[in-house]
Amino acid sequence: MPETDVMPELSLASTAGLTGSGKPLSVTRLRKTYGGVTAVDEVSMEIAAGEFVTFLGSSGSGKTTTLMMIAGFCEPDSGSIVVGGNDVTRLAPQKRGLGFVFQQYLLFPHMTVWENVAFPLQLRGVSKAEQRRRVGETLEMAGLSAMARRRPRELSGGQQQRVALCRALVYRPPVILMDEPLGALDKKLRDQLQTEIKRIQQELGLTVIYVTHDQEEALVLSDRIAVMRDGRIDQFDTPQELFERPRTPFVADFLGAANFLPGRLEGQTADHTLVRLDTGGLLKARPQAVPDGARVRAAVQPGRFALCPQGDGFCTGTVETVTYVGTLVRVTVRPLGGAATELVRLELPAGRAPALGARVDLTADPANVGVFPDAEHGG
Ligand SMILES: Nc1ncnc2c1ncn2[C@@H]1O[C@H](COP(=O)(O)OP(=O)(O)OP(=O)(O)O)[C@@H](O)[C@H]1O
Numbered sequence: 001m002p003e004t005d006v007m008p009e010l011s012l013a014s015t016a017g018l019t020g021s022g023k024p025l026s027v028t029r030l031r032k033t034y035g036g037v038t039a040v041d042e043v044s045m046e047i048a049a050g051e052f053v054t055f056l057g058s059s060g061s062g063k064t065t066t067l068m069m070i071a072g073f074c075e076p077d078s079g080s081i082v083v084g085g086n087d088v089t090r091l092a093p094q095k096r097g098l099g100f101v102f103q104q105y106l107l108f109p110h111m112t113v114w115e116n117v118a119f120p121l122q123l124r125g126v127s128k129a130e131q132r133r134r135v136g137e138t139l140e141m142a143g144l145s146a147m148a149r150r151r152p153r154e155l156s157g158g159q160q161q162r163v164a165l166c167r168a169l170v171y172r173p174p175v176i177l178m179d180e181p182l183g184a185l186d187k188k189l190r191d192q193l194q195t196e197i198k199r200i201q202q203e204l205g206l207t208v209i210y211v212t213h214d215q216e217e218a219l220v221l222s223d224r225i226a227v228m229r230d231g232r233i234d235q236f237d238t239p240q241e242l243f244e245r246p247r248t249p250f251v252a253d254f255l256g257a258a259n260f261l262p263g264r265l266e267g268q269t270a271d272h273t274l275v276r277l278d279t280g281g282l283l284k285a286r287p288q289a290v291p292d293g294a295r296v297r298a299a300v301q302p303g304r305f306a307l308c309p310q311g312d313g314f315c316t317g318t319v320e321t322v323t324y325v326g327t328l329v330r331v332t333v334r335p336l337g338g339a340a341t342e343l344v345r346l347e348l349p350a351g352r353a354p355a356l357g358a359r360v361d362l363t364a365d366p367a368n369v370g371v372f373p374d375a376e377h378g379g
Helices: 063-071 113-123 128-141 157-169 187-204 215-221 239-244 249-256
Strands: 025-034 037-047 052-057 078-083 098-102 175-179 207-212 224-229 232-237 259-268 273-277 282-285 295-300 305-308 315-325 328-335 344-349 359-364 370-373
Touching: 025 063, 037 063, 037 078, 037 232, 052 063, 052 215, 063 078, 063 098, 063 175, 063 207, 098 157, 113 128, 113 157, 128 157, 157 187, 187 215, 207 215, 215 239, 215 249, 224 239, 224 249, 232 239, 232 249, 239 249, 249 259, 249 295, 249 370, 259 282, 259 344, 273 295, 305 344
Parallel strands: 052 207, 052 224, 098 175, 175 207
Antiparallel strands: 025 037, 025 078, 224 232, 259 273, 259 295, 273 282, 295 370, 305 359, 315 328, 315 359, 328 344
8 A cells, every 4th residue: 555654634724615516526637656567557547536446455455545546645747636526636635625534544543533533633633622522523423423532442353443433424525435344344243244344434425535445335336436457446336237238357256256157259149249259159248349250258147147058048057066056056067068068156045955966057148148368369
């Protein structure tokens, strides 16, 4: 994480000119290089007020660097950042009016919970009475009222992160930036805090930009997700669109753990793209502009397969493994025919589990099958 050792308190000075405008945040062609490494490469996006947007990507994809440029802790080589209608690209972090919550809580150890949360208001010269009202309200909302007199070391990790969240919320910044805020917590607590963050965001109509490498977290929290790879945004869309209509194989794989079935484009009908799989079957997919004869990969997520009567599907195979996961069953199938040796991974309702070694036929709704040119094989 670059340059995040700057205390968030530095950013809490007066931002009167920026708050409350209700205007979106916009980023245009942001770029940042470190020596020979391009960390962020021409990233552009528009974020509406009240939106919860997540930067999702694997390690090193440029999420934190993009967030830090928006925050002002990292200077872009080029590009611009506009918050609430004002160009803040060259403004110091404390002049941008943004709130921050980091993975490290960065609370003042010698102050009580109440004092930590009141601190940003104190910095802004808010009256004592108003401080009492706002801190009380914010702690109440986060379920921390009973802990107001404790110091951070007397709190659990989850409680400390809630205090950090309160401190970012208390002065109602127009945009709150969060960098893996739940990364240090265990799974159960993470799930619980995700729900709380989402509730508070919706209740207050906050605009949030959130960084995570956890797909599930991104899907649960976000109105839109920017999937990042090698410093670029592969796709910026709603969770549903990303899941159902991924525009690149990377997005299909990263979000949906898709199977990629190799084949050749055989033609188009009015409603479908037809792919002749290497294993012999004919698969119908969503319409996709790929020239006939091109090598392609058909992406099908594990949960999108269905078993069908013999001869009705696009793939026949034998069941190699069956694993029960609650109400679902994960099944791997070895396709018959052709040279393809990759196992196909399915997820079926537990009641539909096939027997080990059984011969099965697979189908999928064409609307749930994407087709991508196979760049590696002359697509
Ligand atoms: N201060 C720096 N100096 C040199 N290279 C850096 C610096 N900060 C980031 N990078 C490089 O820029 C690229 C993007 O890093 P960044 O931290 O933005 O990725 P990320 O997606 O947030 O990853 P992570 O999830 O691991 O934090 C990486 O290749 C990283 O090594």
